[in-house]
Amino acid sequence: MQKVLTIGQMREADLYTINSLNVPSEALMRRAGAAIADEIAAVAGEGSEILVVCGTGNNGGDGYVCARELLERGYSVKVYAFEGNLSKDCARERAEYGEEYTHNIKGDIIVDCIFGTGLCRAVSDNYAGIINRINGSGAFVVAADIPSGLNGNNGLIEGCAVKADLTVAIGEYKTGYFLNDGIDVCGRIVKKDIGISCPAENHIRIFEDADMAEFFPKRRRNSHKGTYGTAQLIVGSNKYCGAAVLAAEAALKSGCGYVKLNTGIDFCTRLAVKLPQIIFNDEIDLSADCIAIGSGCGVSENLYKTILGLLDSYTSVLIIDADGLNSLSKYGVEPLKNKKCKVYITPHVKEFSRLTGISVAEILRDPIAHAEAFARNYNVTVLLKGAVSVLTDGPDAYLLTRGNSALSKGGSGDMLTGLACGIAARGVEGTFAIAAASYVLGLTAEICAESRTEYCVTSNDIIKNLHFAVKRLTD
Numbered sequence: 357m358q359k360v361l362t363i364g365q366m367r368e369a370d371l372y373t374i375n376s377l378n379v380p381s382e383a384l385m386r387r388a389g390a391a392i393a394d395e396i397a398a399v400a401g402e403g404s405e406i407l408v409v410c411g412t413g414n415n416g417g418d419g420y421v422c423a424r425e426l427l428e429r430g431y432s433v434k435v436y437a438f439e440g441n442l443s444k445d446c447a448r449e450r451a452e453y454g455e456e457y458t459h460n461i462k463g464d465i466i467v468d469c470i471f472g473t474g475l476c477r478a479v480s481d482n483y484a485g486i487i488n489r490i491n492g493s494g495a496f497v498v499a500a501d502i503p504s505g506l507n508g509n510n511g512l513i514e515g516c517a518v519k520a521d522l523t524v525a526i527g528e529y530k531t532g533y534f535l536n537d538g539i540d541v542c543g544r545i546v547k548k549d550i551g552i553s554c555p556a557e558n559h560i561r562i563f564e565d566a567d568m569a570e571f572f573p574k575r576r577r578n579s580h581k582g583t584y585g586t587a588q589l590i591v592g593s594n595k596y597c598g599a600a601v602l603a604a605e606a607a608l609k610s611g612c613g614y615v616k617l618n619t620g621i622d623f624c625t626r627l628a629v630k631l632p633q634i635i636f637n638d639e640i641d642l643s644a645d646c647i648a649i650g651s652g653c654g655v656s657e658n659l660y661k662t663i664l665g666l667l668d669s670y671t672s673v674l675i676i677d678a679d680g681l682n683s684l685s686k687y688g689v690e691p692l693k694n695k696k697c698k699v700y701i702t703p704h705v706k707e708f709s710r711l712t713g714i715s716v717a718e719i720l721r722d723p724i725a726h727a728e729a730f731a732r733n734y735n736v737t738v739l740l741k742g743a744v745s746v747l748t749d750g751p752d753a754y755l756l757t758r759g760n761s762a763l764s765k766g767g768s769g770d771m772l773t774g775l776a777c778g779i780a781a782r783g784v785e786g787t788f789a790i791a792a793a794s795y796v797l798g799l800t801a802e803i804c805a806e807s808r809t810e811y812c813v814t815s816n817d818i819i820k821n822l823h824f825a826v827k828r829l830t831d
Contacts, residue, residue, distance in 0.1 A: 357561040358547075360529045360755060361554065363473050363508040369527065369554040377553060384550055385414065385445050388526045389421020391548035392467065392500050395524045396422070397429060399496060400465055407463035407495070409436045409486065410450070411470040411504070417446035418500050418526070419469025420453045427455060434458040436486070438470070461489040468518045469500040473508030473530055478515040491519050499523040502530065503541045510721055511538030519543075527552040531560060534744040534755050536720055560724065560753045563795055569829045571784050571792040572611070581613035585781035588637075588644035589774060590662065591651040593620040597627070599652025599678075602767045602815055603774030604631050609822045610778025610793075616641050620653060640666070646673040646786075648777035650680020651770045660687040667695040673786045677702045677773045685710035692734040699736040700786045702772060708740055724753055737787050739794065741769070747791055756791060758798025760810050767815030772797055775822075799825035 361369065373379045396406065406426055410419035416438070426433045434456050442450060468490060470483060479487065487505055490497060497520045502508050505517030511532040523533065523542040532538045533545055576583070587607045592600025600619045607615045608631070616635045621627060624636050640647070640662075647670060653659050660683040666674055674697045676684070681703050684692070689711055692699060701711075705723070709716045712730060719726050719740075727740040732750035740746040743764075745756040772793050780789035803824050804813040 357563060357567055358529060359554065360531055360534070360560040360562055361556070362531055362560075365554070365556050365559060366473060366528060366530060368556060369552050372555050373552045379551060381445055382448070384552065385417050385449065386421055387550035388418045388501075388548075389449070390425050391526065391550055392418060392422045392498070392524045393425035393429070395522065395546055395548070396426060396465060396467060396498055397431075399498075399522065400431060404431065404464040406431055406433045406465045406467065407436060407458070407461065408433065408467040409461070409470055409490065410446075411438050412440040412442045412446060413472055413474075414443050414445050415469050415472035415500055415504075417443065417449040419467060420446070420449035422467060422469070422500065423455070424453055434463070436461060438483070461486060461493055463493075463495050465498060466490050466493060466495040467498045467500060468504050468520065470504035470518070471502075473502045473532070475505065475514060476507060476509075479505045479517075484516045487516050487518050496521050497543075499542065501526045502532065506532055506538055506541055508532040510723070511535035512720065513537045513541070517541050522546065524548055526550060528554060529562070531724065531755075534562075534757055535723060535742075539743050539757075560755060562755050562757055563791055565829060568792055568795050571779065571788055572826055572830050574830075575611070584611060584613035585645035585783060586614040586616060586641065586643070587612045587774075587777040587781035588616045588618065588641045588647040589777060590618045590640060590647065590649040591653060591770070591773065592617075593652055593654050594622055595654060596652030597621045598767065599770040600627070601630065602770040602819065603648070603651050603777075604634050605819045606771040606774035606822070607778035608633055609819070609826075610775050610782065612645075612778040612781040615778065616644065642670055644672070644781065645783070646675065646777045646780035646789075648675040648677065648773045650677040650683075651773045653679045655679050655682045655686055657683075657687060659683045664691055667691055667697065667699070670697045673698050673700065673780045673789075675700045675702065675773060675777055675780070675786075675790070678707070678769055681707045681711060689734070692736060698786055699734075700739070700776075700790055701736055702739040702741060702769070702776070702790065704741040704769070708738075724748070728753060737790070739790050741772075745794055747787065747794070749787055754791060756794045756798065758795050759801050760798075760805055762801040762805050762810040762813035762818075763797065765815065768797065768818075771815060771818060796822060796825045796829070799828065
């Protein structure tokens with residue numbers, strides 16, 4: 357796994373390295389500037405004209421070091437310098453630069469060193485004008501540590517932000533790279549180690565392929581249906597019969613032994629022709645290894661009562677999604693505190709807003725903290741779904757970064773529910789079952805988009821190509 361730090365944690369790591377490990381801030385700035393120069397050299401063509409735009413803080417100081425490094429390597433470099441009160445380190449590096457300045461925002465490569473990760477207010481008009489000129493320049497844009505104007509904690513744009521083609525992450529990844537707008541404005545992200553040590557252990561983590569491979573181990577030849585568990589789906593209705601189909605098909609591809617379907621659809625005989633492996637049952641199987649409820653059911657008091665019954669009598673893994681969550685929001689969420697089973701909820705931001713009574717805007721300002729607070733308060737695990745999803749049981753938090761806009765279509769949540777239910781049914785702990793389902797769906801969307809484009813990929817394409825993602829992980 358890769359670690360991801362909040363801006364506060366990154367600041368603590370800087371101070372720890374400087375004060376406890378006795379690494380001078382000057383040395384760290386020189387390393388940072390050189391690291392940025394390395395990445396620029398890797399993308400610069402012969403004769404490339406490079407413009408470094410330097411602010412007045414330490415990010416600007418990194419820029420001056422970078423400009424000097426590139427000049428020493430023979431590149432054509434100019435600096436656009438903002439005036440104002442310079443930080444001590446920035447003033448030192450600017451004095452060392454002593455080369456050519458310009459007032460023009462143009463170049464084959466523009467290096468954004470205006471603001472660092474500490475920005476938490478709207479960009480002023482003077483800076484906004486330069487940022488807009490960078491974005492309209494047509495140049496290849498490299499951001500030093502973070503695109504200027506992007507909030508380093510939550511990934512929201514503070515008025516306007518540089519849209520980078522490449523972001524050079526100094527030390528560690530920051531949460532703002534991945535949340536909200538960050539995933540769109542950072543471009544490709546490259547992490548550079550400059551010797552900053554992180555003493556904190558409660559950092560957020562990002563899953564990688566090797567982590568996911570653990571949840572798809574080699575299957576034993578000497579096994580049978582019962583070896584791999586039973587998934588019970590309570591999904592679908594006459595209005596949303598597709599939800600039942602997608603959830604069930606995804607569960608069938610999870611590797612579990614049995615998939616049982618309890619649905620409000622009247623024409624189960626016709627559905628059985630499409631899904632002959634499914635066991636249709638009128639009564640809920642409380643012996644199932646995992647039960648998922650809510651997708652496509654419609655909000656109703658009857659669904660709410662079914663959930664209450666499961667909380668009271670079911671003792672294994674319960675996943676609540678979609679209309680199950682909306683029914684809890686309408687009729688009362690407090691019963692989540694009294695349960696015999698382990699509960700996992702998978703809301704998108706609007707569903708989470710209904711559950712918590714917190715506005716969407718406020719949730720987006722700090723999605724990780726809000727998800728963690730709900731998880732602790734109700735003793736549940738939360739997957740707060742988004743372009744990058746937040747997964748937390750309260751003490752631990754993860755970001756799931758796989759995927760693309762091909763999943764921004766109806767049916768994605770239904771597939772996630774079915775796949776997670778099936779993975780949990782075969783014995784993967786619930787938090788990691790949901791992580792694996794989200795990861796596999798995201799990876800499949802990436803694979804499908806390579807040939808079909810993100811516009812044209814459908815939920816049916818995802819279902820048909822799940823095996824390519826799983827095979828990549830198992831290989």
